[in-house]
Amino acid sequence: MTVVTAVHAPSAPFLRDAYDSLCAQELPTGWDWHWLIQEDGRTDAVAPHVPGDARVTFRQGRPGRPGGPGVARTLALAHADGTYVKVLDADDRLTPGALARDLAALEADPSIGWATSRVLDALPDGSTVGFPGDPEPGPIERGAVLAAWKAAGFRAPVHPASLFVRRELLLALGGWMALPASEDTGLLLALDAVSRGWFTAEVGLLYRKWEGQETGQAAHADPAERAARMAVAEARARALRDLEWRAAV
Structure with a gap:
């Protein structure tokens, strides 16, 4: 299986923790x-x-031309091999057993196209917080x-950062959406439109919260841009649903 990680210079120091969590699987x-590991852009820092x-x-x-994490992940797909793709952001960590649980769910049922798991926010003080x-x-x-x-209100019931x-199927949908943010939510909605999924209640991912993360920046919450992201993600999912295209394994 292939694990795909988009990284930019500020998140590069967290790669060691992500790697250690992979080695523990x-x-x-x-x-x-x-x-x-696909750098978003080209620097000497990663x-x-x-x-x-x-x-x-x-x-x-490209040098000096970052396109965002969705572009980086989709570029990485050109080199993906194997049957499955697991997302692991550079600043996140897998929990022990996460890959085996995802794999077991999809190997057991060909009608399941994707899987997610419970996620905890990992706070700077070392504590964790779950999602309601x-x-x-x-x-x-x-x-x-x-x-x-x-x-x-545009809050997904499962976390796209834990996607397996x-x-x-991922290639058939074109990878991640070409959006400056919410590209993973857009993919999740598209997958949901064409295939059954799976949710594992065991915690599979520790989602690091830190000052430099992209989702914590002011631009991420700009109302006009957010409305546009949500609108196109929903429209894509509804179009796939209305076309009645279904993934068949």
């Missing part, structure tokens, strides 16, 4: 991970933090994420 016999491991591949984007309103563990039927997201997905 135990997978069934015959399975292993390949970590694709490479020194990339672990020296044959299972790790590091690539860079997690769904029941198990299958998530098509359309359920869009309905819950809309009802909750069939590679062919």
Whole structure:
């Protein structure tokens, strides 16, 4: 399976923690991970933090032309191999067993195209905080994420940063949306429109909260841009639903 990570200079020092969380994963016999780290842009600041491991591949984007994490992840897909793709942001950490649980869910049921898990915010003081309103563990039927997201004021019931997905399905949908933010939510809604999903109640990801993260910047909350992001993400999901295209494994 391929683990895809978008990184920019401010988040590069956290790559070691992400790597350690990958190394702690135990997978069934015959399975292993390949970590694709894609820099958003091209600087000299990221490479020194990339672990020296044959299972790790590091690539860079255009000099002086960052496109955002969705662009970086989608570029990384050109080099993805294997059946599955797992998202791991540079500043986040997997919990022990996360990859094995995701893998078991999709291997057991070909009708499941993607999986997510419970996520905890990892605060600067070392404490963690959970998200309210997690769904029941198990299958998530098509359309359920869009309905819950809309009802909750554009807050998804599952966290897209914990996504594990069939590679062919991810490619068929074109990867992540070309948005300056919410690109992962847009992908999640598209996946929900065409395929059943899965939610694991065990914590699978520690989502680091820190001063420099992109989602904490003022631009992320700009009302006009946010409204546009939500509108196009919803429109894409509804168009896929109305076309009645369904993923078949």
